[in-house]
Amino acid sequence: MILDDYQSPWRTEELDDLRAMTRTFLKKESVPHHARWAEQHSVDRDFWRQAGEAGLLCISIPEEYGGGGGSFAHEAVIMEEQARIADDAWANVVHSTIVAHYIATFGTEEQKQRWLPAMASGDLVGAIAMTEPTTGSDLQSIRTRAQRDGDEYVINGSKTFITNGTYCDLLIIVARTSDEKGGK
Numbered sequence: 198m199i200l201d202d203y204q205s206p207w208r209t210e211e212l213d214d215l216r217a218m219t220r221t222f223l224k225k226e227s228v229p230h231h232a233r234w235a236e237q238h239s240v241d242r243d244f245w246r247q248a249g250e251a252g253l254l255c256i257s258i259p260e261e262y263g264g265g266g267g268s269f270a271h272e273a274v275i276m277e278e279q280a281r282i283a284d285d286a287w288a289n290v291v292h293s294t295i296v297a298h299y300i301a302t303f304g305t306e307e308q309k310q311r312w313l314p315a316m317a318s319g320d321l322v323g324a325i326a327m328t329e330p331t332t333g334s335d336l337q338s339i340r341t342r343a344q345r346d347g348d349e350y351v352i353n354g355s356k357t358f359i360t361n362g363t364y365c366d367l368l369i370i371v372a373r374t375s376d377e378k379g380g381k
């Protein structure tokens with residue numbers, strides 16, 4: 198079967214337009230840089246702002262927070278187009294579909310206003326630190342501690358394999374606040 202002939206049941210005209218725009222954008226702004234990005238172990242920081250300008254960041258976040266007001270289908274179209282050009286360097290999946298949604302779902306109104314528009318423009322790059330040198334799938338075994346000190350948490354621990362970790366501006370850290378709470 199030729200993939201381009203396959204019609205996903207969730208496909209719409211609007212999603213097809215997004216697909217065409219994403220394809221053109223990635224062909225021009227991503228493909229020519231793949232070899233260099235592989236060598237430097239990261240995409241150019243400016244690429245995030247270009248993607249933000251094109252409307253490809255936080256596309257499933259509500260418009261009131263600077264997002265595209267779309268759904269996971271919009272994110273899936275962008276992921277499919279990224280897979281089509283065999284790019285595994287640009288971690289928009291972590292930024293837009295994981296980190297932004299943690300903030301949109303669990304953040305305070307002040308946090309949403311402060312961070313989501315900047316994530317949608319590419320001025321802030323998001324990452325999430327769960328994995329530790331001794332803990333992967335079994336997240337309840339994490340050792341990193343967050344200890345309350347006045348208005349702040351003091352974080353102690355080690356994290357590894359953090360996508361976007363080398364240059365992120367906003368990092369969600371999974372930490373243990375007390376031994377009694379177990380995995381909570």
Ligand SMILES: Cc1cc2nc3c(=O)[nH]c(=O)nc-3n(C[C@H](O)[C@H](O)[C@H](O)COP(=O)(O)OP(=O)(O)OC[C@H]3O[C@@H](n4cnc5c(N)ncnc54)[C@H](O)[C@@H]3O)c2cc1C
Nearest residue numbers: 291324325326327328331332333334335357358359360361
């Ligand atoms: C490309 C990449 C990007 C990543 N980005 C991030 C990131 O942004 N943030 C972050 O926090 N982490 C990130 N990780 C880490 C990732 O989340 C962990 O690798 C993952 O949780 C698995 O942990 P582990 O590697 O320690 O393997 P383990 O947990 O040690 O698992 C090893 C093997 O045992 C199997 N296994 C584990 N538990 C069970 C069980 N209970 N029953 C049966 N089988 C089991 C697993 O399926 C696997 O095959 C990334 C990893 C990769 C490869």
